[in-house]
Amino acid sequence: MVEATPELTSTSDSPALAVSVLQMLRTATSVQHKALEARLPLTHADLDRSLYTRIIEAYYGFHVPLQRHIDQFVSPQACDPKRYKVAALIKDLRALGLSDGQIDRLPLCCDLPRLQTQGHLLGIMYVIEGATLGGQVLRRIIADRLGIEADSGGEFLDVYGRDTGRRWKAFLKQLADFDQPEYNGDVVDAACATFASFERWLDRAGVLL
Ligand code: HEM
Known part of the structure; x- marks a missing residue:
């Protein structure tokens, strides 16, 4: 569960304290994260291989169009290919028994978060990069309960492996370097919109509780 950092507020007695964009993101998305965590x-205890496969199919249906959306916004040179997650999802779907034809026919989400500014991009990335932290908890559960490891359908949940912490810190540095009060609203709006869009998509796919 994400620790929500209380927003620092100013009062007439105390000078305004700057709230970092990361603190704003945590405060703004904590309820959405908890809700999704509870519904996924x-x-x-009832999770089985069939439901897990449907969840990974739905993740694929969100990540493929989202990655295209990001690629259209940033030049390919500016994208770090190591952050691409679609290849891991395809590998998982194949390991879970889908043919390439079945993968190609999976439904794709059209209701994506707005991406018009660098702030929006960072807000979207906050959600998809942050999810790799939860993935570290989830990959152990999937291994224990379903016997699914990184090479047998669980690669996405462990997409960065031992690099998870290092990559998250690198993303936080990118976020801190961007941090500018006048643009932080875009970052927070995009993160909230990404959580909302992902939850709607998973709901439509029928995989939420
Ligand atoms: C059952 C599902 C999930 C579980 C158990 C879970 C669990 C976690 C855990 C343990 C952390 C690390 C918290 C910390 O170190 O303080 C985390 C962070 C995070 N998770 Fe999840 N998560 C789940 C699903 C998701 C999903 C589906 C998303 C978004 C698509 C998501 C987005 C995030 C974000 C953005 C963070 C970073 C928060 C921060 O440190 O600022 N999580 N999650």
Whole structure:
């Protein structure tokens, strides 16, 4: 569960304290994260291989168009290919028994968060990069309950492996370097919109509790 950092507020007695964009993101998305965590059956006792496969199919249906959306916004040179997650999802779907034809026919989400500014991009990345932290908890659960490891359908949940912490810190540095009060609203709006869009998509896919 994400620790929500209380927003620092100014009063007439105390000078305004700057609230970092990361603190703003944590405060703004903490309820959405908790709601999604509670509704996603990845930690649920009834999770079985079939439901897990449907969840990974739905993740694929969100990440493929989202990655295209990002690629259209930034030049390919500016994208770090190591952050691409679609290849891991395809590998998982194949390991879970889908053919390439079945993967190609999976439905794709059209209701994506708005991406018009660098701030929006960072807000979207906050959600998809942050999810790799939870993935570290989830990958152990999937291994224990379903016997699924990184090479047998669980690669996405462990997409950065031992690099998870280092990559998250690198992203936080990118976020801190961007931090500018006049643009932080875009970052927070995009993060909230990404959580909302992902939850709607998973709901439509019928994989939420
Ligand atoms: C059952 C599902 C999930 C579980 C158990 C879970 C669990 C966690 C855990 C343990 C952390 C690390 C918290 C910390 O170190 O303080 C985390 C962070 C995070 N998770 Fe999840 N998560 C789940 C689903 C998701 C999903 C689906 C998303 C978004 C698509 C998501 C987005 C995030 C973000 C953005 C953070 C970073 C928060 C921060 O440190 O600022 N999580 N999650």
